[in-house]
Amino acid sequence: IGVVPCARPPIVTVQPSGVSGATVTLQNAGGTLSPTSHTGQTYTFAGIDPVQYSLQIVAPNYAPLSTSVTLQAGIATQTAFVTLAARTNSMSGTVSGQRGTEPTSALSGATVDALDSSSNVVATTTTDSSGGYQLDGIPDGTYTFRVSMTGYAPQTSAKLKLQSGQIGSFNATLALYSHKLTVNVKSSLGGVSMDGAQVTLTPTGSTGVA
Numbered sequence: 620i621g622v623v624p625c626a627r628p629p630i631v632t633v634q635p636s637g638v639s640g641a642t643v644t645l646q647n648a649g650g651t652l653s654p655t656s657h658t659g660q661t662y663t664f665a666g667i668d669p670v671q672y673s674l675q676i677v678a679p680n681y682a683p684l685s686t687s688v689t690l691q692a693g694i695a696t697q698t699a700f701v702t703l704a705a706r707t708n709s710m711s712g713t714v715s716g717q718r719g720t721e722p723t724s725a726l727s728g729a730t731v732d733a734l735d736s737s738s739n740v741v742a743t744t745t746t747d748s749s750g751g752y753q754l755d756g757i758p759d760g761t762y763t764f765r766v767s768m769t770g771y772a773p774q775t776s777a778k779l780k781l782q783s784g785q786i787g788s789f790n791a792t793l794a795l796y797s798h799k800l801t802v803n804v805k806s807s808l809g810g811v812s813m814d815g816a817q818v819t820l821t822p823t824g825s826t827g828v829a
Contacts, residue, residue: 638703641678645688647671679759682706682784708781711753712788714746714766718795725750726793729768733757757781766791 643662645652647670654662669692676684681703710733715723731752733742741762746752754764759782767773771793781787800820804813 638678638681641676641681644675645672646675647673676703678703679782680705680707706784707755708757708759708783708785708787709753709755710757710762710764710779710781710787710789711751712790713750714752714768714790715750715792716768716771716795717792719797723792726768726771729766729771729791729793732765732767734763734765736761759783764789766793768793771795 638660641660641662643654645664645667649668652664652667652672655665656663667690669690671687671689674684674686674688682705684703710731712731714726714729714731716726716729717723725746725748727746727748727750729746729750729752731744731746731754732740733754735741742754742757744752744754761778761780763778764776765773766775772795774791774793776789776791779787779789802818804816804818806813
């Protein structure tokens, strides 16, 4: 960001390089000054007094900036360079699984997606061995968070607005899908009743469902 004051009358030009949608103001004991003109990424303050100001810049996905700028009378050009630090949001939480009314337990390997307003996935991760997760690098905006895992009913959060480096939290408990299997047992010998036959079901492999 270059701040360039020019004498008679003093003019300050603020250029946040590569930053769009910024709000730029100058503040001192006399109050808050807004730019007299704004073109692209250039913010100009014209006809201001050559005194000390606090330069305030707020922009989406960047940390707010506050720095002192002193305009000295008689100096044709004065430049100060500062940098806006990029900043994104995070979401963390824990995911548990539950079978019926049994106690919940940590769910490892569940997928957590951050979805924007168009249902596009902007960030994704999986839970660790303790069922915990953290999603970093989420831009400012409104999102829903979807948690899913094979064998469990997925869960989606309500819409959550994240901005200004916020760290949000969303915990989820996924219910184990229940399945019903009906077995009809018939005898190959006609007229033989199969009442009282014993039927068992034995797992043959891992499906992610206990």
